[in-house]
Amino acid sequence: MTTRALPDDADAASPASMGAASRPLFDWLFGVAVLAMVAAFVRAVYFTPIEALQGAAQKIYYVHVSAALSAYLALGIVALMSIVYLWLRDERADRLAESAGEVALVFLTAVLTTGPLWGKPIWGTWWTWDARLTLTLFLWFLTAGYLVLRGAVDDPSMRARYSAVIGILAALLIPFIHLSVYLFNTLHPKPILLKPDKPSMPNEMVVTFVGFFIACALLCVALIRARYRYGVARDVVRAMDAAEEGGE
Amino acid sequence: MKPSLLLSAWFIARKDLAIEFRTRTAFLAVLVFAVLGIATFYFAWDATAVAAIDLAPGVLWVIFTFSGLLSLQRSFGVELADRAMDALLLAPIDREAIFLGKALANLLFVAGILVVTVPSVALLYNLPLGRTLPILFAIALIAAIGLVAVGTLFSAMAANTRLAELLLPMLSLPFFVPIVYGAAQTTSMLLAGRPVAEAWPFMKILIAFDLVFLTACTLTFPYILEE
Numbered sequence: 001m002t003t004r005a006l007p008d009d010a011d012a013a014s015p016a017s018m019g020a021a022s023r024p025l026f027d028w029l030f031g032v033a034v035l036a037m038v039a040a041f042v043r044a045v046y047f048t049p050i051e052a053l054q055g056a057a058q059k060i061y062y063v064h065v066s067a068a069l070s071a072y073l074a075l076g077i078v079a080l081m082s083i084v085y086l087w088l089r090d091e092r093a094d095r096l097a098e099s100a101g102e103v104a105l106v107f108l109t110a111v112l113t114t115g116p117l118w119g120k121p122i123w124g125t126w127w128t129w130d131a132r133l134t135l136t137l138f139l140w141f142l143t144a145g146y147l148v149l150r151g152a153v154d155d156p157s158m159r160a161r162y163s164a165v166i167g168i169l170a171a172l173l174i175p176f177i178h179l180s181v182y183l184f185n186t187l188h189p190k191p192i193l194l195k196p197d198k199p200s201m202p203n204e205m206v207v208t209f210v211g212f213f214i215a216c217a218l219l220c221v222a223l224i225r226a227r228y229r230y231g232v233a234r235d236v237v238r239a240m241d242a243a244e245e246g247g248e
Numbered sequence: 249m250k251p252s253l254l255l256s257a258w259f260i261a262r263k264d265l266a267i268e269f270r271t272r273t274a275f276l277a278v279l280v281f282a283v284l285g286i287a288t289f290y291f292a293w294d295a296t297a298v299a300a301i302d303l304a305p306g307v308l309w310v311i312f313t314f315s316g317l318l319s320l321q322r323s324f325g326v327e328l329a330d331r332a333m334d335a336l337l338l339a340p341i342d343r344e345a346i347f348l349g350k351a352l353a354n355l356l357f358v359a360g361i362l363v364v365t366v367p368s369v370a371l372l373y374n375l376p377l378g379r380t381l382p383i384l385f386a387i388a389l390i391a392a393i394g395l396v397a398v399g400t401l402f403s404a405m406a407a408n409t410r411l412a413e414l415l416l417p418m419l420s421l422p423f424f425v426p427i428v429y430g431a432a433q434t435t436s437m438l439l440a441g442r443p444v445a446e447a448w449p450f451m452k453i454l455i456a457f458d459l460v461f462l463t464a465c466t467l468t469f470p471y472i473l474e475e
Contacts, residue, residue, distance in 0.1 A: 144418075145418045148411070149415060149419060152410045152415055162409075162472065168464070169423070172460055176456070176460075177426060180429045
């Protein structure tokens with residue numbers, strides 16, 4: 001491999017790479033999201049009443065549901081950006097889908113970890129083949145498969161097309177898994193907050209949950225943004241490497 | 249003159265089947281794998297705890313899915329040798345026709361596997377097939393269409409990647425869940441002598457899956473082949 005041009009070599013550095021280098025090191029959105037998460041955790045643990053029947057275990061609800069909704073947000077971005085990529089062939093859409101896919105896997109892992117932690121004391125079992133649990137598990141498998149596929153294709157445009165096709169087909173598959181699993185009986189609690197009539201939770205808990213959800217969604221967006229920026233920088237470096245190798 | 253979509257699809261299918269008929273290696277190997285798999289399941293089975301009639305549908309559909317994956321692997325694998333894929337792309341036919349032709353050849357291939365696996369399971373697990381046999385084959389064929397549609401597309405993708413042998417099952421199996429679930433439930437209902445009408449909700453899922461994924465995979469396939 002050839003040595004890369006030094007950053008102060010103005011002739012070798014493209015305008016795009018200079019833009020990447022001049023970006024401030026501190027990611028303010030990520031900082032705000034982390035602070036919001038800390039505040040949300042403190043409120044959930046110390047300033048929210050303990051539920052009468054489930055005890056302290058109920059507090060997992062705030063993390064679990066917020067992480068699930070954030071994962072859906074990230075997966076929605078993957079599906080949407082897959083369609084946009086095949087339509088407009090804009091590499092930014094592909095990079096955004098890639099970033100959202102990785103972040104979705106993190107949040108789905110959080111959902112699948114916090115779920116059993118709550119299930120053991122409340123249901124008496126870590127896992128059950130319940131409709132929603134099964135669906136979430138398969139969302140995890142699909143997301144993992146999507147990321148493995150991305151890692152297994154070297155050509156950038158082929159990778160973008162393949163993963164966009166998988167993203168679209170996976171979005172079509174979800175209703176089918178949903179339909180299949182809803183023929184099972186479900187043990188999972190029904191929606192408590194997001195339902196047509198009044199929430200079946202006291203106001204203090206609603207406030208904690210809404211705060212938690214906002215913090216979690218903010219963290220999700222901040223992570224996708226940071227991952228996207230990394231993708232931009234990585235592609236710039238790759239383009240520079242390719243240009244140097246081609247020039248010799 | 250450019251042949252019609254279905255005619256050119258048939259040409260592609262005939263080409264694949266001719267290759268298979270002349271070599272006969274893959275088909276026989278997959279059949280042996282399927283029967284071997286069915287026999288292996290027997291050793292993991294406690295006959296006093298689980299009745300054969302409860303276990304057999306699961307065995308049939310798991311083995312069928314895995315044998316199907318093996319045969320799908322070679323669908324686009326054969327086109328890699330001597331860069332045959334490039335010649336296929338140069339042919340004056342639509343990309344959709346390549347997909348439909350490949351899928352048709354794969355469907356006939358897995359139908360051949362079914363013709364052997366269903367009686368093998370019935371024989372080795374001592375199942376009372378009798379009058380349910382024709383309807384069981386009909387359901388199997390409906391399930392096979394969805395399996396082949398998704399599998400053919402993923403085979404085209406996986407053939408061009410590193411990790412091809414690993415990637416095809418990893419991508420396909422989540423997509424096979426509604427198929428395996430619907431087919432296995434329907435099979436066990438039929439074997440238990442329940443009326444066909446009871447299995448209708450599962451069959452509706454299978455048919456809807458076929459329609460949605462045959463369309464979606466045909467439409468997205470040209471994006472896989474772009475150069």
